[in-house]
Amino acid sequence: MDFLPWWLNEVYWQDQIAGTHSLDRFDIHAYPDGPDTTTYTPAQKQALAVSIYRDYWDPTFTSPSGTINQIYTTQIQPNHAIPFRIPRMRAIANSIYPGTPLAITEWSAEFAGASDFSTALGDTDAYGILGRERVSLASRWGAPDPANPNYQALKLYTNYDGAHHGFAQISVSDTNTGNPNLFSSYAAVDSTGTKMTVMIINKDPETSAQVSFNLNGFTPSSVTSYTLASTVPNTIAVSSASSWSSPVTVAPYSATLLVITGATATKPSSEWDLNPDTTMVPAGGTVTLNPSITSGTGNVTLANAAFDAYEGATACTGTINIITAAITTTTNGTITVNAGGAPGFCHFTVTGTDSAGVIQSQGGWIVVGNPAATLTKTGDNQLGSPGGQITLGVTLSPGSSGGTNTGASIYFNTDAGSLSAPIVVTDQSGSGTATVTLTLPSSAGVVHVTAEGPYGLGHPVATFTETAQ
Template structure:
């Protein structure tokens, strides 16, 4: 997989100045552009206002603290395949499948050898450090061992060029993986905390977390719960030869995430850290999906974590739902460099565009998922946020690995050094802010010698004085071609500045741009640009009175700082949530709330796409009371937009838009054992039978959650048998009265609910 093969242990590839200048010389020059297209950018500072998380401007493995200070990187992750087997005591790890399953030191510098040094250095530099916690159960015992000795296993398909005894673990037929590695050849046990009988040399999470906790400083104590466990059976197949199953990925997370919280009470735990589109919905083991009622992996896993947390006594085990996002590409065969650049710039639509049909056969085909609507359209960020909001409310969403820097060796195309990558990166940063992503980190940190480094800097430190893009996202639409022009807007400086990012991805045409700003009166502006004429520095190109027109050069980033005035609303409010998923013919409830300010808001109008109906059930929102919107889905699955208008107590009107993903019709739960009457203190049997209907799932292997208003159940979560039956026994309370038992089916199949009413006499 792309996400796996990109991760070599040398985390930074430093291009020479001659290589960079040679690649850039092939790019179109904005100074030579004579043709132009007309684009209108419409900004409304009172539409779709919401905070931009400052943690979206992150990177993996920057070289040093100076990089953070210069780029303004806000979120720095220690992750990747090597982190899964890192030993915090001896600073060693395994390169796993990335390099002949060989143990080695974690990094070339002290910053990436000692995890304590990393956390403290990053925090002192002004960014939030993110540490990855291994969950495989083994960490490297030294810097020299390897798993597939030729002396032990015989001839192999590939041999380490630096060690003739170190094979790649594939038989000489280059088709059959070797098995039979004893993990103790390379590793020692990694356990949560010491106990009697532990193997000699064991390493402990409790000691590590205790050592790390005071080093995070004023930043959140961010922990990734391992890395891409859905592909452990490939990346780490020497010690984990079988594909990671659904239950394993649930159970190891719950065990270690809960333990971690006891060792560091401030821990912010991130999971499942899934690698790629196919695995979002299938996990690593296709057969295992069938064993779990045919439910897509991500919804299944999140559902299981949510119910385990509800059933437990320690609260949340998951704080941030994390995944990796490498847009799936078509086959590069026959592509020219110009075509590669164009693809790199339009494929960012994968992250947000409800009309972008994937160009990859990985996504654009019918069998990845049978449960999701519009399955050939990634709509990746809103789709995953809708899934999360519908299952585990209050869970943030992060993307701790992403990249659109494509490689094509056939035409010597290295995306890291292409100016197109800078434009695409800027597009992604803007998307993450608009689409409410909580945290994100690019794989890897862009080389400061390349334009891509400037794409981060123009958001975070465009003038060298650490002034940055605004912190409140606002609507900034345009009438240009989405593959050729992007626009993002935000409010900053206490509502006295609008920041606009304009990205012209057209290699040939400048954009003659008209700027229409509603709700804000601009009086002056500054304009900063990154162009092919000056590809490694951000230039202040103008400063003066406000003008509503600007020519945006071909292949350029333009940051406009518009200073002026506006009347701020008395309260900020949110749809709560703005994206969710509902089964066909089903209902969802939104609970609009005040997020800041002391005013009240009255929702005055609702519009929506055909296919859903949104009713303004409770229109008034105050700091202490929520509103209510009732969403009724029609019979047709799809992606539907809705917009709500609200006026605050000072007569300022805002609009908020959101998305409803309508899936298949819900499964059903049939009851056996309802309306029983029995002596108090006795036991009765209840059965809920899952009927998959048109949900796209199957009857067997689903989890049904039972709760009772009184009495005692023999189980809370019950797995359905092959006929869909989930059976529990209820011991009636010791006193007479009515007992209500609720059975809930999985969210991935529409969350059917059945209620039993029993009587103790």
């Protein structure tokens, strides 16, 4: 079984037993996997440094690493040679321990050296990705040296003007038609809706980028640009404020932050979340989303939900159904998702309208793993005397899940009476069995016992109905 799902699973079940929530963040180290660069020229190393963070987000990016597809690294994940690192990790966390944010406390990629300008452009790309992909906390290893250009890259997001103004707080959808090896862009607005920040990264060392804009729901009036370019690698060049115009020319091998003043047509009355926006299910499995209001007081009505082609990934053929369309500050919505029977990455978009008439779309990913293992019951539908004991068991069959049936944890819980152990490990003989003793309650009644198999094997569940009589 894969280590990270196993570890999260064990922590989650122990917290369920103890009635606690001990995990504040799911924290990993995430260095993009690169190839052996021993024979690379400086130009090849630079090209790698500015494109490698596709490892974090791109559902079509095949890793250049010769070791990414290790058969012992994962048994349950689809597309082993495509890292898709952040959505995968968030999907694992949300599917096993809901509400646990992802943190990355070590990251960097300095293929051409820390002082090379390619590292500055790569870092600028990484900061945008980490924010857009909802990483809750991240720290670079190590901190940028003030003498290096990548220190200025950090300032573009945190202190672009020397007055500690930074990138806006509310991420907005930003799509572009550029080659992701050579071009990236990220956007956000402030809480007042009067300032938009757009980061444009031209990774092409020779050609300027002519960038046209289509700003939906925001009317720009003026713009100031802050540019970090290879020609002046240790200084952020500031333009004077000017009236907004499009297209914008972005210099070769540069990162330009546009600080745009303007107005939002109508501010949303509420912000809402898919809750969760990204999760993992086994092939053929179903997951329920519970969209919720995260800020504001307005209601939201969900109107449409569908799988779609996104960032080069083709649309999946599963089903998405809105069950409860109305979201309030006290009531969540309900969406059921079946991502189909083929392992892979499935993007979906949900659209809703709030009380102010503002239409917002929220997108997310379903990571579809191998088909789930199964649990076969023994000892279901037994009768026993009040206070008496009966034996229950399950047999784990891994099927096509990618795991095995030995040494797997099975979590038993009951709504009445007591169990000899909440977690039982399947035996080592290869039979995959796990048994518990149920002590029936002292008064007559029906007792329900649930057995849960590992999340890393698709989280198979079996339910027993026993009777004290």
